Amino acid sequence: MADVAREAAVSKTTASDALRGHGRVSGATRDAVEAAALRLGYSPNRNARSLRTSVTETVALHIPEVLTSAEYYMSFVFGVTEQATRAGLNVTMISSGHLPHRGALPQVDGLVLCDPMAGDPVVEALMNSGLPVVTAERYVGDKESTGVVCSDHETTTVELLDHLRDMGAVRPALLASDSTAERAATVLDTYRRWCVRNGLPDTVHKAPFGSPPEVPRAEVARMLAGSPETDAVVCAADGAAVTVLPEIRAAGRTVGKDLLLASCVDSTTMRLSDPPITAIDLRPRDMGAECARLLCDILSGRSPRGTVRSLPITLNTRASTGLPRP
Structure with a gap:
């Protein structure tokens, strides 16, 4: 820092303030200090700064x-x-x-x-x-x-369910997550309230949070066997919708025709799946x-x-x- 200050013809304090963006330093002085630091190959010692300021960066x-x-x-x-x-x-x-x-x-x-x-x-x-x-x-x-x-997961989940209804679904089911995170709870609560408002029974199966692929597949197999009138499946977890495709086909159903499939989490696999899967882009x-x-x-x-x-x-x-x- 002392070398940078000498190179820029300023005090050590001014050089430090200029490089950290602190203090009242003019634009011209800051430019001169930054240019001097670049010429000298200066980089701050984070450990020393942490000891001095109690800030770890x-x-x-x-x-x-x-x-x-x-x-x-x-x-x-x-x-x-x-x-x-x-x-x-x-x-x-x-x-x-x-x-x-x-x-x-x-x-x-x-x-x-x-x-x-x-x-x-x-x-x-x-x-x-x-x-x-x-x-x-x-x-x-x-x-x-x-x-x-x-x-706003509630509004977007309602939009998804309304879309399924508009496309002809009258018995949508939810493959939910047992996660205690707010997003998972919001999706589940929104689905159940939507079913009540639309006069429809709710069908909920849960897959443990972070479970391997065979678990959601087994849940969907049970769902379709126990509720054959299901005409749409919404998967709450990331990646689950693609994972359950083989079970849906094994049940003799065709995605996009006699069974609609959607995901609450979009991803590359949703876009590239056959067929591409409707999903919510969480960005x-x-x-x-x-x-x-x-x-x-x-x-x-x-x-x-x-x-x-x-x-x-x-x-x-x-x-x-x-x-x-x-």
Whole structure:
């Protein structure tokens, strides 16, 4: 830093403020300091800065460990890391299996939690850590997040169910998740209320959260055998709709004709399936980026604690539910 200051002909304090974006530094001075740093190949020593300021310039990210291969969660991770990198922050991952160092909390400035589930001991420890926590969807436990980014899953689920009804379905069934995250509960509650409003019986089968493919397949097989009048199936979990296609065909049903199929989570496999599957685009990469952006804004004081931001989501209709609407 002293070398950069000499090169730019400013004080060491001014050079530090210019590179960190702090203090009252003119644009011309900041440009001169940044140019000097570039010529000298300067990069900040994060460890030294952390010791001096008690700021680690690192945030932690937690996602459900059993679904780290799911496209939704991987896209979410990319969104968080890209936005955090733009803000000059490192990102560290925390698994659901354990907290590092036998329960010790991570040395970070803040946390991003994706679909936090009540009852998960790691989630509860992180929510009670005293660190700023931004959650993707609301945490339904007894602790409030520092900030929330959420989507209107109720409205979009109703739009999906209305679409199935408009395409001729009179006995839609739901393959739900037993997850305690808000999104899963909202989909289930919305489906049941929709059935009541439309005077239809509800048919709900549940697959445990993060279960292997054979579990949702078995549930759908039981669903179609026990309720042969089912003419539409909505799958709540990421990837489940593609997984159950063989069971639907084995039952002698044709997707898009005598049985409509839809997913509450869109993905590449939904778009490329045969037939392509109607699904709700949750925009996971944008959700991850917005969570990281909100955490940065809270840490810097640009946004107050308790801020809630909304991320729009959309329904993509495809051939699995008949001809898409224009």
